[in-house]
Amino acid sequence: MKFLKALIILVLVPLLFASCEINFDGNKVRVKGITLEHSRTITLTDNEKYDTFIVDASSGNIALEGGRSFDLEVKIWEKYENDVTLSIRNGKLVGETASGKPYVIASVKGIIPTNSSIDIETGAGNITINDMEGKDFDVETGAGNMTFENCNFTTMDFSTGAGNIVVTNVITDMIEMNSGAGNILIKSLTAVEIDCNTGVGNIDVFNSTAEQADCNSGIGNISVSESHFDRHEFDTGIGKVNYKNNGKTVEL
Helix, strand or coil, X not given: CHHHHHHHHHHHHHHHHHCCCEEEECCEEEECCEEXXXXXXXXXXXXXXXXXEEEEECCCEEEEEEECCEEEEEEEEECXXXXXXXXXXXXXXXXXXXXXXXXXEEEEEEEEXXXXXXXXXXXXXXXXXXXXXXXXXXXXXXXXXXEEEEEEEEEEEEEECCCCEEEEEEEEEEEEEEEEECCEEEEEEECCEEEEEEEECCEEEECCEEEEEEEEEXXXXXXXXXXXXXXXXXXXXXXXXXXXXXXXXXXX
16 A cells, blocks of 8 residues: 555656646746746845744745844746735635736745744745744655655655655654655754655654655665554555664564
8 A cells, every 4th residue: 555655656756746836947937838938036124923933935945044034035037027016815825917917936945934823835846944843844855856855744644756755853743745756865863753755765864763764666676764653554666675773673
């Protein structure tokens, strides 16, 4: 069943790319046949505190870290100069155009309040989040790498259609991570339940603990060291599983 789940994830990868309607051509971007010729960076600040920070973008890299208030730099592509107006409404990054033409977020980087749940979805782009804590953590990208460090959330659920995942120094009750094609590296993760899956790629886990750990790779190796799990299930369709604790191989 675990192997089947990984294969299903892998099948979804070409579907994610097929649904993308954004094309980058040198210094221009085309969205649904409309050429966006202008780009600029918009600075957003906000001292309000919202329960959740929400980003729903068609594309773009996202790099966030915790702080006192919102201080963001958002790079956008637009049809006409100064056509886009961005704001944070009830915790959601919202954009509008005066012309009614589409726009594209090329990147979001900066600081958001430390104690915020996170809900991010982007069609394609790398996502990096550091020094954050909150209740819910839900992040998805169609294609891109994911890096999360020094985070403490009650639940964490994230996936990438194609890209590597790196998780370092994270505390959570329940964490689920999925990559259609990419390696997964976990270091110093403390959780009640871990659910870790990749269609094509290796899974490496170091210095981590959980009551239940399920790791699955359709095509790739699984390596676990200096970690302790009360219960575990490690499966790979094509690959090897190596579980060591304190230098000794653990029987699977």
